[in-house]
Amino acid sequence: MRRAPTDPLADQSAPPPPYPGEKQALLTAGIRSLVVLRERGELTSTEVKTVARTVGVHVRTIWRRLEKAQATGTADLAARSRYTITDEVRIKLAYHRGNISGVHQEMLDEADDPEHMPSLSTLRRAVKLDLTPGDLAGLRSGIPASRAHDPHLRRPPACRNEEWEGDHKQAPVLVWAEGRLVKPWITWFCDCHTGVIMGWAVTAHFPHRGSILAALRSCILTDDVHGPAGGLPRRIRIDRGKDFLSQAVTQAMGTFSVHVDVLPPYTPHLKGSIENLNRAATSMFFSTLPRYTKAQKLDTKRRTGEKDPALTFENFVDLFAQWVRTRNAEHRMADRGGLTPLDSWNSDTTPLREPPLKDLHVFLMEGERSTRVIHGHGIRWQGRDYVGAWMTGRSGTQVRVRFQPHHPRAIEVFHAHTHQHLGTAHLADEASEEEIRAVYQARDDRVSRIRRDLVEAQRRRRRRFQPVTQPGPARLAGTMTRKQAAAELATTRTTRPKDDGVPAGYMPRRVTPGARWAIPAPPADTPQETS
Secondary structure (H helix, E strand, O other): OOOOOOOHHHHHHOOOOOOHHHHHHHHHHHHHHHHHHHHHOOOOHHHHHHHHHHHOOOHHHHHHHHHHHHHHOOOOOOOOOOOOOOHHHHHHHHHOOOOHHHHHHHHHHHOOOHHHOOOHHHHHHHHHHHOOHHHHHHHHHOHHHHHOOOOOOOOOOOOOOOEEEEEEEEOOEOEEEOOEEEOOEEEEEEEOOOOOEEEEEEEOOOOOHHHHHHHHHHHHOOOOOOOOOOOOOOEEEEOOOOOOOOHHHHHHHHHOOOEEEEOOOOOHHHHHHHHHHHHHHHHHOHHHOOOEOOOOEOOOOOEOOOOOOOEEHHHHHHHHHHHHHHHHHHOOEHHHOOEOHHHHHHHOOOOOOOOOHHHHHHHOOEEOOOOEEOEOOEEEEOOEEEEOHHHOOOOOOEEEEEEOOOOOOEEEEEEOOOOOEEEEEEEOOOOOHHHHHHHHHHHHHHHHHHHHHHHHHHHHHOOOEOOOOOOOOOOEOOOOOHHHHHHHHHHHOOOOOOOOOOOOOOOOOOOOOOOOOOOOOOOOOOOOOOO
């Protein structure tokens, strides 16, 4: 069978066929325009055929809809009656945690006439039409799941150093640190306008206020190691972590006139820049390293690459520093016109606000109120001696100490009265790495032994019951005889003092009474005690 030749020009000029929803909308709009033409007396069959050809229906359908619109006074079709979701059904959905089948079964059990109840497919269709995905997720899993379906507006563009965001991120990678496998923590800050990673600090253990102070220091400095991005921001957005809200961090930022916005709990969308950076680091960097803890599973327990040799902590920090430099200098952002973060930073001409270096020693460290005295052995602080070449000739000087928490190898020393920065003092008698490792090993051995003792005590404390196959009271397993119980009690019973023959409740005299004392008469069956 031969097909009629098609005209390519005709195919190009013909509009694409509308989909069902669009077809109904076009038909209603066409009928509404024809009603207006009929009211003006300008309606002809030409306009009817044009609407029918455009919508893709028969001419008789247009005339029939036109007569119906003139009779009812509206071109819109009457809404078809259907089952709708009520407040009671919403409560039932929340009770059954979003299980529509459970809701339908409960409705059937409560109904007086189950035949007039909606079917399961009708209920599912009504839930899909009347409930948004956010409502259904909230009824199933709670409010946080419902918020995941909400759109989040972006903040208007600003200038560099206008807003920073900071956070802690635990790297899902196992690395060697001090003879054990750990997952390091990263504390970092990013500029919201340019996307530059301003500074970071890596700790092999849980982060603390010292990690934040070290990261802020690297953010502010603009030298060859930390620059070119740097300076002080106008505001910083952080979460409600106790380390972020510590006095040292608040004092450091408040002194530099930096406003700190503490976000409400469980609102990661309010600091989307740093959250996106956390996800980017996981997908672009952490997932490429050996001993990635979220690698693909081979079965229910094993993961790919779990036997690979792990990186050392030093190698991990080195690779992370290279990735940060690469992301700042080479990663092109589509929402910023294809510019890299450093290109966006350099193209902004907003002047930087850089504090003096001596102020960083003061306000990015934690201090104490008490004063110290420089002696012949240096400065005694926290049971340790700190010395420095600048202490020559300053014996007897009263000073104050500022330090980075959890970093006791060096302290910054200031004059107690003039508050002048005198210099840096280092730990005088620092233990070697082998000695520190031996101390940690001894602590671990002690903890392991205590843990074994506690587990064994809990095992002995646990009472086991016999399995039963018929209804009845629970019976303890390990039943013992009376002879066994008496033998065990004999070994554990405390030795009681022997009976001295004195009646119960009677306390004999310990001293000789005086002449003026009134001595009670002894009982009849007890011989009188002579003085």
